[in-house]
Amino acid sequence: MLTTALTAELAPEICARRATRDDEVADLVSLLLAHADPAAGSMAEIRRVALTVAVASLGDNHLWQDLQFASRAELSALMRRWFPALVAKNHADMKWKKFLYRQLCEREQVLICKSPSCAVCTDFAVCFGPEE
Numbered sequence: 788m789l790t791t792a793l794t795a796e797l798a799p800e801i802c803a804r805r806a807t808r809d810d811e812v813a814d815l816v817s818l819l820l821a822h823a824d825p826a827a828g829s830m831a832e833i834r835r836v837a838l839t840v841a842v843a844s845l846g847d848n849h850l851w852q853d854l855q856f857a858s859r860a861e862l863s864a865l866m867r868r869w870f871p872a873l874v875a876k877n878h879a880d881m882k883w884k885k886f887l888y889r890q891l892c893e894r895e896q897v898l899i900c901k902s903p904s905c906a907v908c909t910d911f912a913v914c915f916g917p918e919e
């Protein structure tokens with residue numbers, strides 16, 4: 788079981804998207820590294836996990852699916868180990884890909900959401916809730 792390790796190979800079509808979306812990957816890696824636990828592993832390991840999560844975010848499925856985990860719970864376990872400061876920020880348990888991109892937008896002070904508040908947003912179910 789892949790809980791806090793990350794050994795999955797990403798699908799080639801996801802990796803191929805990096806050619807045109809590398810700036811996006813770099814932003815995601817930067818976000819993840821800014822919230823990494825330096826005690827979780829070597830810097831090379833932390834960077835590898837961050838890069839894999841960032842590239843997997845280019846996929847079309849739920850992030851845990853594109854990382855080839857069995858459930859969102861496994862992805863959350865990985866985030867707890869490597870990027871605990873992001874877990875602390877995601878206290879409402881937003882879907883991870885939505886959460887990561889929302890963090891990028893907030894950093895750039897860009898508002899892409901339909902609503903300034905999740906609580907009154909009509910897309911609430913898209914961003915939260917079960918990921919089957």
Ligand code: SF4
Binds near residue numbers: 889900903906
């Ligand atoms: S629920 Fe609405 S406001 Fe909250 S992150 Fe999703 S789209 Fe944005």
